[in-house]
Amino acid sequence: MTTKDRYRVKAITRRSVLEATLAGSALVAAPALLRHAAAQQGPIKIGIPTVITGGYAILGSQVMRTCRLVKKMTDAKGGVIGRPIEFLFQDTQGDPAMCVRKCQELIERDNCRILTGVIVSSEAAAMLPKLEEWNAVFLSHGNGDGRLTAELFVPRFFRANTSAPMGARALALYLKDAPEKKFIAIASDAAWGRSSNAAFEEQIKAVGKELADKIYAPVANKDYSTYITKILQSGAQGCYVALQGDEARAFYSQAAQYGLAQRVQFFTEIVAQADIKVLGKDSLGLVGSSRYAVTYDIPENRAFVSAFQAEYKNEIPDWSDGEIYQALMILFAAIEKAKSAEPMKIVEAMEGLEVTSVKGPVLMRKCDHQGENQGFVVKVAKNDKFADPVGDIIKIYPREMTTPDCRSASFRNR
């Protein structure tokens, strides 16, 4: 090669530009394409940003145990659309900011675009504006705040569970014929508690009963003596309770010590098995709306309870277990229908989907993505089939009666 040849500038042709562009694009796009291909063939990843430590850890532990059971059951049947499922658990500590961070990690690090298992309504509310950016779909299994499918509605969010207004509605329908005329309501001063109390107030007034007062106890409140005194003084015959977890146990324990149950009938929006287990005989006679009734006698529920008790040594599934199980069954049905785990295809498939699961038939209505669930009212009593008292069903209301107006937490047109 002569010196002239060495320094000669080779002419840039259109062909060489195209070749270089194609080679560069392939180099840049290859990892993403490979990742995409792997995502289409590997396990279906489901992100569970839940509460593992902190005040609501018990609800998170219920979500996780049922997810593990569902994985075992589903993988044994050959998975979903022929693919195994993989749950990715993250600890949000019940903090909305932490929840968003953990979801971001699931999206960016694990390429996980399906989210469920979120415990606190304020966490769910913080996630909604990010779903579009994340290209993710979020299915609520237990978030109660009525606004999530009303004014906060986003197309990538679905709620499979009974919401707080729906729970309050079922109870109000039951109370219409109850002997109690005057009520007082106590709720946790959080999004869910306020939503529940507001719905109860609207509903109980609609059936012609009186609501004497509404009490909002601070989140994580431990001493309820003042509120119990207030309830005693109100002269109410019935007390609506929208507290859960640590707050509910503290309230019922202290109410029992004051003999409040002998003077006032308690009605609660959520009957929780974990509370019944700890409260023992203090829980007997409690009437409440139940998001999931372990005693509901249909084949789907019998099979779930049987599998659950075999896996967890006769432990009784709680409402959170039943709700996450139902949510996952709806999710899998949507994936099967879409024949894909792509978020937007799941969204399309889930709109109008009807699935019969542990709570009976559920319709994921298209207009606001709220699952139309039946309303269960139960009374806590001893049951020969279970080691602890459980909620025995005293009334079931059809889903048309217990689901609010579209994109609303109200029942004006029902």
Added chain:
Amino acid sequence: MNWFGFILAQCLNALSQASILFFIACGLTLIFGIMRIVNFAHGVIFMLGAYVGYTANVVTGSFLVSLIVAPIVVGLVGMAFEWTLLRHLYGRRDGGAYLLLIFGLAVVLSEVIRLIWGVQPLGTGIPDFLRGIVIILDQPFPLYRLFLIGLGVAAAIAIWQFLERTRAGLLIRAVSQNSEMVHALGTDVDMVRTGVFGFGCALAALGGVLATPLVTAFLGMGTSVVIDAFVIVIIGGMGSFLGSIIGSVLVAFVQVMGAYYFQDLALAFMYLLMLFVLIIRPGGLLGKED
């Protein structure tokens, strides 16, 4: 409505709440008084007391035995921690080392509790002899809360007498005022510190056992209680035993009355009270301004 009966019921509610707060705040202030460290693990120690008390109750079937066993076990855990880890930092001037070590203790203890007892809440209820209500001026009041008030008053008097009238109490007060002088006079100051740290932990544990019938034992039960305790100690004066009694009663009354009359501002009132006291007396009601 019997107005006098209502006020009396609210006062008794506040005193029963003050009793539990006193046990945790008193331990916190004693530890600060003698060691000049803020024990951020106190809430977790309160929780440990509740869980150990639960196990003692289940094993022996006696609530009263759990009231004795849990403080002893948790007190020994506290002494072991002070003896093996904390005392090696006394010579250091940077407060960060204490802070990290105590924060580490809180994290480790929380995880140990989770691993041993699990995440499920635990409750044993109250013994039959403390069940039932007493009618005071037409207002029902639980026997158990009267027991709490009685126990709180008895414990406050006993600790006060111990600090004021015994040689051990004299040594504790002396160490809190001038530990170098006490050491120069031949007293084993390290032993006094170990004992006081263990005693403070035992008091918190006793509070945990007493709180279990009210709230059940669960992970995180110490979080809000320890915040109340810090407010009490700041109001009463860091290191002041009498201040912890006054602070407990004030905070409990503000919480109870605030929750009844101004429920939306109930929490804010406690902090407003603290702010008010700090403006008037920056060292707390009975504390010293360093």
